[in-house]
Amino acid sequence: MAGAVLSSDVDRSPAAVSLEGVSKWYDNVPAVQDFTIDAEAGEFLVLLGPSGCGKTTVLRLIAGLEIPSQGVIRIGGQVVNDVDPRNRDIAMVFQSYALYPHMTVRRNIEFPLRSRGHPAPARSRMVEEVARSLQLDKLLDRKPAQLSGGQRQRVALARAIVRRPLAFLMDEPLSNLDAQLRIEMRAELVELHAKLDTTIIYVTHDQVEATTMGNRIAVIDQSRLQQVGTPREVYEHPANAFVAGFVGNPPMNIIRGHLEGEGDAMNARFQDGYLQLPPVLAAAARRENLGEVLIGIRPQDLQIVEQGTIHATVSLVEVVGSESRLVCRFAGGQFITVDTDRDPAHMRNGDVIDLAVGRPRREQQGVSQEELRSLPEVPPEALHLFDVASGRRLDP
Ligand SMILES: Nc1ncnc2c1ncn2[C@@H]1O[C@H](COP(=O)(O)OP(=O)(O)OP(=O)(O)O)[C@@H](O)[C@H]1O
Ligand SMILES: [Mg+2]
Numbered sequence: 001m002a003g004a005v006l007s008s009d010v011d012r013s014p015a016a017v018s019l020e021g022v023s024k025w026y027d028n029v030p031a032v033q034d035f036t037i038d039a040e041a042g043e044f045l046v047l048l049g050p051s052g053c054g055k056t057t058v059l060r061l062i063a064g065l066e067i068p069s070q071g072v073i074r075i076g077g078q079v080v081n082d083v084d085p086r087n088r089d090i091a092m093v094f095q096s097y098a099l100y101p102h103m104t105v106r107r108n109i110e111f112p113l114r115s116r117g118h119p120a121p122a123r124s125r126m127v128e129e130v131a132r133s134l135q136l137d138k139l140l141d142r143k144p145a146q147l148s149g150g151q152r153q154r155v156a157l158a159r160a161i162v163r164r165p166l167a168f169l170m171d172e173p174l175s176n177l178d179a180q181l182r183i184e185m186r187a188e189l190v191e192l193h194a195k196l197d198t199t200i201i202y203v204t205h206d207q208v209e210a211t212t213m214g215n216r217i218a219v220i221d222q223s224r225l226q227q228v229g230t231p232r233e234v235y236e237h238p239a240n241a242f243v244a245g246f247v248g249n250p251p252m253n254i255i256r257g258h259l260e261g262e263g264d265a266m267n268a269r270f271q272d273g274y275l276q277l278p279p280v281l282a283a284a285a286r287r288e289n290l291g292e293v294l295i296g297i298r299p300q301d302l303q304i305v306e307q308g309t310i311h312a313t314v315s316l317v318e319v320v321g322s323e324s325r326l327v328c329r330f331a332g333g334q335f336i337t338v339d340t341d342r343d344p345a346h347m348r349n350g351d352v353i354d355l356a357v358g359r360p361r362r363e364q365q366g367v368s369q370e371e372l373r374s375l376p377e378v379p380p381e382a383l384h385l386f387d388v389a390s391g392r393r394l395d396p
Helices: 007-011 055-063 105-115 120-133 149-161 179-196 207-213 231-236 241-246 279-287 369-374
Strands: 017-026 029-039 044-048 070-075 090-093 167-171 199-204 216-221 224-229 253-262 265-270 273-276 292-297 302-305 310-320 323-329 335-340 352-357 384-387
Touching (some): 029 055, 029 070, 029 224, 044 055, 044 207, 055 070, 055 090, 055 167, 055 199, 090 149, 105 120, 105 149, 120 149, 149 179, 207 231, 216 241, 224 231, 224 241, 241 253, 241 292, 253 335, 265 279, 265 292, 273 310, 279 384, 302 335, 310 335
Parallel strands (some): 044 199, 044 216, 167 199
Antiparallel strands (some): 017 029, 253 265, 253 292, 265 273, 302 352, 310 323, 310 352, 323 335
């Protein structure tokens, strides 16, 4: 292990888990390609992405259940590529819980201590302490079959926590729970993370889970890291069109438009209208000499107006409390979602409406011609431009 600890790292505590240029191929199938990412000590890092993008493989590589085809994995600053999974000081919580059905809750929780040879008195003390903190102390003599799904989940967590590993790896641990329990367990996990002050790397394909739980989110698609950032960074500045469409509920509208115009006065034109680009974005598009762009607009950044530059036909009106959501269609067939706080009572399927980008103040009831004129120009933060070919974000 000589040279495992970088000497330049002495002035800061090493990342709990660090991947440097890590790839994993199964025969000719890439599961993980060129991952470079650190989970800082104490961080709750979420790996988010669609099914098959490589999330579980990343966790298995960190746990040592898979050998990387390329790259270096460090845990607490030590290179662990050749370290046995048992010696990695990492605990993994699986989607399936993987409890031993013939063992009581107590025996399940103490299993990792037994297998590491902790003496009996210390063992029971540690088990009882963890059981208390997860409200399992009254259930220690039951078998897993006599527990609810949420209780089983807590036993799996208790078993991971009991030996105080350097980091926890969690693979969609809440996906077997019903919706209500999932919300509660999310909150419990976040509390637990704060209490244990430990590092968690948490896998999910649910972007709501990711944005509510993570200190940072690593968005993955097709075996590659797309973006790493705080939930807010990823939401407000998606690095590419994939992230833009994947993070946010309902998803961002993404429209392809032709660019036309001179200097700062540039429009993006599509079949059902056009948008005037804010000067900073027009300059960015011009700099790259683009003829076409993908335009991203979040549903809540679209406003129904009496006269606007975008036209659409209402196909569904959905009222959600004080807000309503319209699903509209462009003439070309593309759907576009609009979240509005205007009362949609008068709206019908088939109505043709005009839309503008921007968000008038909540207390306004509808937007008149005057108000529309007085709306500021399209706010740059409400428009996201992406390169058509690569999907890359164009920043001002
Ligand atoms: N043992 C294996 N042999 C061959 N291919 C594999 C193996 N394990 C995973 N893969 C492939 O690697 C890719 C990533 O799989 P992985 O299980 O990491 O995805 P995931 O993001 O966890 O998906 P899900 O959300 O469905 O669990 C997939 O294309 C998968 O088919
Ligand atoms: Mg998986």
